[in-house]
Amino acid sequence: xxxxxxxxxxxxxxxxxxxxxxxxxxxxxxxxxxxxxxxxxxxxxxxxxxxxxxxxxxxxxxxxxxxxxxxxxxxxxxxxxxxxxxxxxxxxxxxxxxxxx
Amino acid sequence: xxxxxxxxxxxxxxxxxxxxxxxxxxxxxxxxxxxxxxxxxxxxxxxxxxxxxxxxxxxxxxxxxxxxxxxxxxxxxxxxxxxxxxxxxxxxxxxxxxxxxxxxxxxxxxxxxxxxxxxxxxxxxxxxxxxxxxxxxxxxxxxxxxxxxxxxxxxxxxxxxxxxxxxxxxxxxxxxxxxxxxxxxxxxxxxxxxxxxxxxxxxxxxxxxxxxxxxxxxxxxxxxxxxxxxxxxxxxxxxxxxxxxxxxxxxxxxxxxxxxxxxxxxxxxxxxxxxxxxxxxxxxxxxxxxxxxxxxxxxxxxxxxxxxxxxxxxxxxxxxxxxxxxxxxxxxxxxxxxxxxxxxxxxxxxxxxxxxxxxxxxxxxxxxxxxxxxxxxxxxxxxxxxxxxxxxxxxxxxxxxxxxxxxxxxxxxxxxxxxxxxxxxxxxxxxxxxxxxxxxxxxxxxxxxxxxxxxxxxxxxxxxxxxxxxxxxxxxxxxxxxxxxxxxxxxxxxxxxxxx
Numbered sequence: 001x002x003x004x005x006x007x008x009x010x011x012x013x014x015x016x017x018x019x020x021x022x023x024x025x026x027x028x029x030x031x032x033x034x035x036x037x038x039x040x041x042x043x044x045x046x047x048x049x050x051x052x053x054x055x056x057x058x059x060x061x062x063x064x065x066x067x068x069x070x071x072x073x074x075x076x077x078x079x080x081x082x083x084x085x086x087x088x089x090x091x092x093x094x095x096x097x098x099x100x101x
Numbered sequence: 102x103x104x105x106x107x108x109x110x111x112x113x114x115x116x117x118x119x120x121x122x123x124x125x126x127x128x129x130x131x132x133x134x135x136x137x138x139x140x141x142x143x144x145x146x147x148x149x150x151x152x153x154x155x156x157x158x159x160x161x162x163x164x165x166x167x168x169x170x171x172x173x174x175x176x177x178x179x180x181x182x183x184x185x186x187x188x189x190x191x192x193x194x195x196x197x198x199x200x201x202x203x204x205x206x207x208x209x210x211x212x213x214x215x216x217x218x219x220x221x222x223x224x225x226x227x228x229x230x231x232x233x234x235x236x237x238x239x240x241x242x243x244x245x246x247x248x249x250x251x252x253x254x255x256x257x258x259x260x261x262x263x264x265x266x267x268x269x270x271x272x273x274x275x276x277x278x279x280x281x282x283x284x285x286x287x288x289x290x291x292x293x294x295x296x297x298x299x300x301x302x303x304x305x306x307x308x309x310x311x312x313x314x315x316x317x318x319x320x321x322x323x324x325x326x327x328x329x330x331x332x333x334x335x336x337x338x339x340x341x342x343x344x345x346x347x348x349x350x351x352x353x354x355x356x357x358x359x360x361x362x363x364x365x366x367x368x369x370x371x372x373x374x375x376x377x378x379x380x381x382x383x384x385x386x387x388x389x390x391x392x393x394x395x396x397x398x399x400x401x402x403x404x405x406x407x408x409x410x411x412x413x414x415x416x417x418x419x420x421x422x423x424x425x426x427x428x429x430x431x432x433x434x435x436x437x438x439x440x441x442x443x444x445x446x447x448x449x450x451x452x453x454x455x456x457x458x459x460x461x462x463x464x465x466x467x468x469x470x471x472x473x474x475x476x477x478x479x480x481x482x483x484x485x486x487x488x489x490x491x492x493x494x495x496x497x498x499x500x501x502x503x504x505x506x507x508x509x510x511x512x513x514x515x516x517x518x519x520x521x522x523x524x525x526x527x528x529x530x531x532x533x534x535x536x537x538x539x540x541x542x543x544x545x546x547x548x549x550x551x552x553x554x555x556x557x558x559x560x561x562x563x564x565x566x567x568x569x570x571x572x573x574x575x576x577x578x579x580x581x582x583x584x585x586x587x588x589x590x591x592x593x594x595x596x597x598x599x600x601x
Contacts, residue, residue: 019270023263029259029263033263033266036267036270039267040270043270043277046278050280050281053281054280054281056284056285058228061228062280062286065231066273069231072235072239073239076243076262077242077266080246080255080258080259080262081259083246083255083258084256084259088252096256096259098253098256099253099329099330099333099334
């Protein structure tokens, strides 16, 4: 028996929502960054599910590009996070608040 | 020359120049000047601009399995982005001198970012759009935090990075759902699929998510929260670049996606854009009224200008695209100009921050004050400046399409905008109350920066007194987008002859 395509899509939507929610709720920059990765992986799951549904390779190729770009983003993001930690000694977003009126 | 190479010639030139700069940077002695690398970057940008110009002779070209479409629309934005990057490089040539280590990387990153922006404007496949968007975003994340030791700069960088990646995830999810509902990620096939096979709910969701993703990138309200912080903390020349070039590219992508990808959903997305436009104009202008920090004020002003630009999207396609292209060019000229002037006034240490710091600037630096004043007048939309005709075309396009209320709200907003621009202008020309030493009064404006200021001022003036030529080019670009010439998916690197 095969798992219906809708199950994958619903799972992906739930994962994406968890990512959005934790992006908004979490206070540690690393955790916020991880929630973005979760959102990207939810998108990847959606692509693969649709690629299977349409019998098209486009969706799967898209996933490779998303993974590559996510890796590049992680390299830059972690470097910026290190720069933040060097100037502040903290990774709590509530304490990264110099720029205000 | 292979047609594949020809279509991406500007991007290839920029990338190669960037790579050469990256390789040369560590070979230079640590204490030596990085200016030669800057000049190399300027040469590369000029060559890329010429390459775009050279492409105009070939009509509409397709390459890389139909994912790249070089037409007058993409060439318009290529030339615009090359011009913005050229001015930014000229104005920042001396900026990092003696301050930052490895300033050569800055020039390379600028070129890589420009590559991504150009790639965005000539892709007709959402995969390529995504890659271009990320190349441009990742470069600008780093550039925003280039003053590494300063806490405010790294803070700007992290905020830009987190919210930018967040927006990218939304954009990607939109693409995934568009793929799910139509079975393709090519813009023309999506348009075809929407009229035949698509599930309406899925298609609507994808449209909404794509608009949210791009909305973040162009800082339209309510997705604007990152803009003031990032513009305040990032170095002034970088803000000049990232408030114009990536936005121009994102607006071009939005034009392509909405007008060629989702034409059958026009009433729905027009309603959505209507709301975004009104919110952006109002939030931007009201927010700017309350700012004391000049860069923060201009950040809110850029949100408002994104709103004016979005008004053009609700007009009829031909009018709307032409006026949006014209407005992008006018906004780029005056905004880059304003930030170039601010770079020269405040210096690397950004000593002049608030409006009070600019008091009586005209007594100390009359020419700089006059140039900055001119850009402010253009941002208000005074006649004989590019800003006036930008607003004029956008609002008349909206009126032509029967969007009377939108035009009225836009005009009211332009009225509100006068207050904060004029407050800064008045500060420039008022008498000093106390001795003010915040402004960098002694360093002279260097020749490259003077060239940058002249170029932007002349461009703003020309767009204000002879707008017809640029408008003609913009209308020509609009024709290509409204009546697209779809490529055959299998036909690689076909060159269709110029239709007009």
